Amino acid sequence: MTTGRIYLDHNATAPLIAAARAAMLDALDAGGNASSVHETGRRARARIEQARAHVAAMVGARSGDVSFTSGGTEANNHIIQSAARQEGALVVSSIEHPSVLEAASEAARAAGRELRLIPCDRDGLIRPEALQQILEAEPCPPALVSVMLANNETGVIQPIAELARLAHAAGAPMHSDAAQAAGRIPVAMAELGVDYLSLSAHKMGGPHGAGAVITGCGAALHPLLFGGGQERKLRPGTENLAGIAGFGAAAEQVEARLGEMNRIKGLREELEKRIQALDAQILVLGGGADRLPNTSLLARPGLKAETIVMALDLDGAAISAGAACSSGKTGAGHVPQAMGYGDDAARAAFRVSLGPENSLEDIARFADILAPIIERMTKNRTGRMAA
Secondary structure (H helix, E strand, O other): OOOOOEEOEOOOOOOOOHHHHHHHHHHHHHOOOOOOOOHHHHHHHHHHHHHHHHHHHHHOOOHHHEEEEOOHHHHHHHHHHHHOOOOOOEEEEOOOOHHHHHHHHHHHHHHOOOEEEEOOOOOOOOOHHHHHHHHHHOOOOOOEEEOOOEOOOOOEEOOHHHHHHHHHHOOOOEEEEOOOOEOOEOOOHHHHOOOEEEEEHHHHOOOOOOEEEEEOOOOOOOOOOOOOOOHHHOOOOOOOHHHHHHHHHHHHOHHHHHOOHHHHHHHHHHHHHHHHHHOOOOEEEOOOOOEOOOEEEEEOOOOOHHHHHHHHHHOOEEOEOOOHHHOOOOOOOHHHHHOOOOHHHHOOEEEEEOOOOOOHHHHHHHHHHHHHHHHHHHHHHHHHHHO
């Protein structure tokens, strides 16, 4: 990241850690196609299998249950499109990442399935009773229930283990998108009780272009592509050797990153205290729920998040207006709306997400930069309303 700037957008992408960069450069220098049987190919294969073991260990899975993808979006699409081949509705939460919501909508349309959205409460929490109500109304077991482990905008952590228990009792498999959670809270397949887990390397200090689908014991997954035997014939094509090596190295460092999270949570609490002191109308969306220690979704109703983000960028601070995948779009975000906020607050929501590189000095500087921006925008809005 550029020297002197404050980077507070780790949920969009975390800076590449040194271990991942070293592993990638080593793999690039070594080269090789992991499908080749000669020594260079075998060494490439060994790098991939070592990375697979590290990713599996990070979530308490077996190496053979890890299939590498190009990222979290592909992982989510693979799981959902595979599930849509089965009878029954696709049941997903109303606050999912677009790679789940849009994939489920398209898969349901193409397969002639119903799409059910699980509502959240005011704090962005998917309550078990909300899922239970949907399950009880279904004429047959759903093809899939999908609820993210932690929301990418609010950071709210969902009760996945209880939701998975309800899904299984209704005869449905359970998927959880853990892209934002991995590296910020402990993630264990067995404790979550899910059948499918999706991961993204660049959210946890790994490279862009690498992700994974983790399947539980006995969980079915169908290929979307054909023409090769790579990744247990689930994703044919020559593997992204450098990306996978970097992903494995980042996964190996997750325990150390988790050790930083108490400090980061303290920084987030200080940040929210300072920002709310700037204006009594600033809200912390999801503040009443258990959240990722690094994530804060804030809103000053009546102001435009895009304008705040641009002003901060000009003054040397990087954040997002809601989800980074929505960059370039205007309008109210679907997550605040699903939480019951009106357009006035939903259009104002901006996300600050911290990482191990951040310090108390960053928080103080950010608050100092934001203060005159909020004051100026509020005065301008008041003036327009008076006119």
